[in-house]
Amino acid sequence: MQDPGQLRGAQSVDRALELLSLIGRQSGGGLTLSEVVVRSGLNKATARRLLLALIRAGLIEQDDESRLYHLGKEAFILGLRASGRHGLLKQAMGSLVHLARETGDAAFISVRRGMSSVCLHREEGAYPIRTYALMSGAQHPLGVGAGSLAMLAALPDDEVEDVLQANAAILAADYPHLSPDSIRHHVARTRRDGYALNPGLIFTDSWGIGIALHGPDGGLSGAVSLAAVESRMKEPRRLELVSQLKTEAAKIAERLG
Structure with a gap:
């Protein structure tokens, strides 16, 4: 039987990758946090937590002025x-x-x-x-x-x-x-x-x-x-x-x- 902690960890990875793919399909237009929440079906706190993890990895960036999320340098x-x-x-x-x-x-x-x-x-x-x-x-x-x-x-x-x-x-x-x-x-x-x-x-x-x-x-x-x-x-x-x-x-x- 799989460890429940491992299952939760794998689920978090899957969700983070889904967000990365979601933002990557925007052709440079970017997404707001609200749009990420609506399109992913995640609650706001979970989406924000996963986005922060992707930002730390350099895979996602948030524009300081527009607050839109875009693909980051490491993704490029x-x-x-x-x-x-x-x-x-x-x-x-x-x-x-x-x-x-x-x-x-x-x-x-x-x-x-x-x-x-x-x-x-x-x-x-x-x-x-x-x-x-x-x-x-x-x-x-x-x-x-x-x-x-x-x-x-x-x-x-x-x-x-x-x-x-x-x-x-x-x-x-x-x-x-x-x-x-x-x-x-x-x-x-x-x-x-x-x-x-x-x-x-x-x-x-x-x-x-x-x-x-x-x-x-x-x-x-x-x-x-x-x-x-x-x-x-x-x-x-x-x-x-x-x-x-x-x-x-x-x-x-x-x-x-």
Whole structure:
């Protein structure tokens, strides 16, 4: 016979997932607490308790002004990871494995999320000294990190300025050495060189290079990048890595097409 406590716990999980699905079907419109109660059939106290649990997990957010409930950041990231089975991550996985195996360094695939970059996957190389600056699910402002910078540099100038303006506060608070002017400089260098370089700007001994990925319509799809300790990113090896990265980026773009 099942423990009544276990049954209640499973029932709470089922109800919370039902609320998550209910809010997720609103196409960005959001729901009020009253609407959640009516559509779910739960009483107000139970619905509020489950919504708070989902908020703590980052799966649900409540707008401070409208008080509407929307899907949260973690739900978005999970959706990206799931869609990757059939989209960008699926098409890029072979190249990530190849890059990690051939270079010995860590290879990444990232996508844009609004004004930020999210790492979908990290593929480890065999080199024993590793950098852990970027992990799967990690999020940075666009322009912070090699793949993130590659994506920012691929945008039109007016959109670059919109991103820098939107991220000004978080850059000042969390990345004081990466001012908007500094990022503009790195954007110009990326466009000139044809690849993004992060020369230890986030963590001193963690360097990276990145290439933007484009879909069949020419729009930005994401970025592929490599990261290693500084000694493994010096020329001429860095130029060899850039060549390998460009080759695999072209293959990914071809698969996307």
